[in-house]
Amino acid sequence: MADPRPHLTLLILGLICAGLSVVPEAQALPQGRILGGEDAVQGEFPWSVSVRYLKAHACSGSLISDSYILTAAHCVSNVGTTPVSTSDVQVRVGSINQFAGGSIVSVKRILIHPSYGNFLHDIALIELNSPLTFSSTIAAVTLPTASEGEPEETEVEEEELPNGTPVYVAGWGELSDGSAGYKLQKANFNTLSAPYCELAAGYGYDSTVCLSRGENEGICRGDAGAGVLDDQKVLRAITSFYFGDCGSKYPDISTKVSYYLDWISANTAEE
Structure with missing residues (x-):
């Protein structure tokens, strides 16, 4: 694996970041739109913000x-773990x-995972200034259940998300034609186990989930930080980055939520 040296800059119209070189031809840009997705309907993803x-x-x-x-740490990082x-x-x-x-709500606190760097441990918490009132359009997503006594950042068994598990992502960003999308988009992915991700992209960590999809599909500007959900609507991961141009032949990368349950709690x- 080449030495990843990303230089992050948060821009008004999205996040355009200098690349993380992971394989010789690939550059990881923490941008996100869902290419090849479809419109979500109101209340379908009430946890999406x-x-x-x-x-x-x-x-x-x-x-x-x-x-x-x-959300993803790089979305709210000024420099490293400083938000x-x-x-x-x-x-x-x-x-x-x-x-x-x-509603537009203000923020009380931003907390970036202390091990965040080079898109690893790419996860952050945002605390709102005041609690929300839940409704049909505002609700919390279900977190995965930790194994009893499982310490944070230990190896998570492969059976948790077997290769080829269907998962779903909903986020905002540019559409496939390059226009700025205003409506939440949803798309289907399949998980790619670490050995297959290593083969496809030279990348794979216990703390990440690789997402496979067709070419000209996947995450791009605006989708970083979006939830990756399974069929039971459990939040399995947070979208992080993609290799090369969005919709490339390489899998997209997300941060595994179960790996950080102790930190979140x-x-x-x-x-």
Whole structure:
């Protein structure tokens, strides 16, 4: 594996980041749109939120409670584990339209995983200024269940997400024709186990989930931080980055939520 040296910059109209070189031909850009997806309907993904930087959509996120959102660390990173100012970040909840509807809520705290770097451990918590009121369009997603006594960041058994498990992602971003999409898009993926991901992209870690899809499909600008859900609507991962151009022949990469359950629990517990 080549030495990954990403230089991150959060831009108003999305995240355009200098690449993470993983295989000779591939460059990982933490951008996200769902290519080859279809429109979601109102209330279909009530946990999906638009994470906004300087009042423009930057990334997606998932409500895990009435006060906390999970997203990708690079979406809210200023430098390394130092987050951007909370005053520059807002979240639109309760709408499938990234430009209108629902509510815009302010942010109290942003917490990036302490081991984040080079797109590994690419996970962050956003705490809202005040708790949300749940409804048909605003609700928390279900987190995976930790094995009893399982410590954080230990090897997760392969059976948790066998190769070829169907999963689903919903997020905002440009459409396949390059236009800026306003409506939440959804798309189907299949998990790719670590050995197959290593073969396909020279990449694979216990803390990540690789996502396979057809060429000219997958994540791109605006979908980073979106939830990856299984058939039971359990949040299995958070979209992180893709290799080369979006829709390339390489799998997309996401951050495995079960790997971080202790960290999530410790930092969302009521004081």
